[in-house]
Amino acid sequence: ESPLESTLESALEAAPEAGDDRPRRPERRAGAPTHPNPVGDDRDAIEPGDRVVLVIENDANFARVLLDMAREKGFLGVVALDGETGVTLAHEYQPDAITLDIDMPPGPDGWAVLDRLKHHPETRHIPVHIISGVDKRQQGLKAGALAYLEKPVSKESLDDAFGRILAFIDNRVKRLLVVEDDEAQRRSIVELIAHEDVEITAVEDAERALEELGARHFDCMVVDLGLANMSGYDLLERVKSDPRRTTRELPIIVYTGKELTRDDETRIRKYAETIIVKDVKSPERLLDETALFLHRVEAKLPAQKRRMLEQLHNADAVFAGKQVLVVDDDVRNIFSLTSVLEAHGMVVQFAENGRDALERLREHPETDIVLMDIMMPEMDGYETTRAVREMESFKALPIIALTAKAMKGDREKVIAAGASDYITKPVDTEQLLSLMRVWLYR
Numbered sequence: 001e002s003p004l005e006s007t008l009e010s011a012l013e014a015a016p017e018a019g020d021d022r023p024r025r026p027e028r029r030a031g032a033p034t035h036p037n038p039v040g041d042d043r044d045a046i047e048p049g050d051r052v053v054l055v056i057e058n059d060a061n062f063a064r065v066l067l068d069m070a071r072e073k074g075f076l077g078v079v080a081l082d083g084e085t086g087v088t089l090a091h092e093y094q095p096d097a098i099t100l101d102i103d104m105p106p107g108p109d110g111w112a113v114l115d116r117l118k119h120h121p122e123t124r125h126i127p128v129h130i131i132s133g134v135d136k137r138q139q140g141l142k143a144g145a146l147a148y149l150e151k152p153v154s155k156e157s158l159d160d161a162f163g164r165i166l167a168f169i170d171n172r173v174k175r176l177l178v179v180e181d182d183e184a185q186r187r188s189i190v191e192l193i194a195h196e197d198v199e200i201t202a203v204e205d206a207e208r209a210l211e212e213l214g215a216r217h218f219d220c221m222v223v224d225l226g227l228a229n230m231s232g233y234d235l236l237e238r239v240k241s242d243p244r245r246t247t248r249e250l251p252i253i254v255y256t257g258k259e260l261t262r263d264d265e266t267r268i269r270k271y272a273e274t275i276i277v278k279d280v281k282s283p284e285r286l287l288d289e290t291a292l293f294l295h296r297v298e299a300k301l302p303a304q305k306r307r308m309l310e311q312l313h314n315a316d317a318v319f320a321g322k323q324v325l326v327v328d329d330d331v332r333n334i335f336s337l338t339s340v341l342e343a344h345g346m347v348v349q350f351a352e353n354g355r356d357a358l359e360r361l362r363e364h365p366e367t368d369i370v371l372m373d374i375m376m377p378e379m380d381g382y383e384t385t386r387a388v389r390e391m392e393s394f395k396a397l398p399i400i401a402l403t404a405k406a407m408k409g410d411r412e413k414v415i416a417a418g419a420s421d422y423i424t425k426p427v428d429t430e431q432l433l434s435l436m437r438v439w440l441y442r
Contacts, residue, residue, distance in 0.1 A: 056086035206230035354379030398439035
């Protein structure tokens with residue numbers, strides 16, 4: 001029995017039993033809109049069984065263009081002109097697909113929206129097509145977007161985008177290619193991921209993998225680096241330089257027992273969406289990452305696998321051990337934020353004023369992120385943030401500003417002072433964690 005097989009068996013055994021194996025995906029909730037409908041979309045007309053696209057786009061004119069295109073393709077459309085409303089409508093209507101803009105001031109941007117959608121079991125499987133003027137294709141695909149289209153767009157490119165969404169929805173069974181030279185581990189990976197919603201092709205070397213990729217379309221690929229004949233690195237390069245766009249943009253998960261140097265990681269990240277090093281927790285991560293890129297409906301997975309994912313999501317890996325500095329003159333705010341952050345495995349330092357904050361950073365140069373209250377006496381958050389940015393080693397340190405209320409121009413003012421992002425008080429815990437996740441990933 002291989003180490004991966006025994007790890008998989010123990011992971012499945014450790015997953016608590018669930019009494020009910022039936023799908024739990026919430027039904028789309030039709031009915032009266034709970035949010036303004038400024039572009040006259042189709043939310044009032046939605047019936048069970050209709051195909052629905054949610055358009056999250058802050059330009060009302062372009063939102064109407066996307067709505068018309070969705071209707072041409074046989075969808076009903078629901079439109080949100082800001083990110084917060086978009087997340088709410090995604091839960092309310094459970095659309096079949098989402099188009100998402102990235103730059104949407106003054107509320108949460110598209111990265112925060114995508115993160116919240118992909119970290120909630122009810123919305124994680126919904127394919128998201130980014131249509132944005134922000135040139136960050138690789139970041140979008142790594143975060144779980146189905147595709148990325150840069151503005152300005154043509155009628156043909158929009159037509160192609162909606163055609164791709166349709167093809168993805170129609171293809172109910174997703175295809176996974178597994179490239180692993182060890183037969184026992186190959187079998188274990190198939191057993192871990194297999195279910196009726198995924199068709200798995202497992203091969204032992206790069207040549208067979210390239211043959212399979214040439215013969216048909218796959219939705220995701222899992223690759224071990226230690227292959228015979230052609231290395232995993234060379235295979236990655238071949239796939240990502242393929243003339244066919246669907247192959248070039250294929251999400252790739254590197255799953256390896258090899259100890260990676262920093263140079264190895266840098267090289268792999270040019271081509272792969274995710275790197276998982278085989279260890280005791282790696283089966284859960286592999287199940288989770290393949291579910292993300294295959295857009296699997298978590299509620300329809302077998303009970304044990306569903307429990308594995310729930311346990312993993314409750315211990316969010318990106319937060320574990322991260323050093324956070326909370327700067328706030330109100331001890332009650334520090335206490336409540338510290339409770340939340342420590343519950344997610346973060347190490348919290350705090351400062352009650354700007355000068356103390358600068359001192360804490362000098363004492364703890366390993367700090368990963370700062371939560372900065374803006375309204376503080378003497379040295380306020382604007383001044384403190386500017387002072388942090390003048391310190392050479394903290395020029396790129398993520399700083400999230402906490403503002404008392406959303407006033408017109410607030411975002412521009414805190415960003416001009418050097419903050420990476422901002423959130424209004426009272427702080428919505430899920431929204432804060434989502435923002436932090438986005439900045440810690442970067």
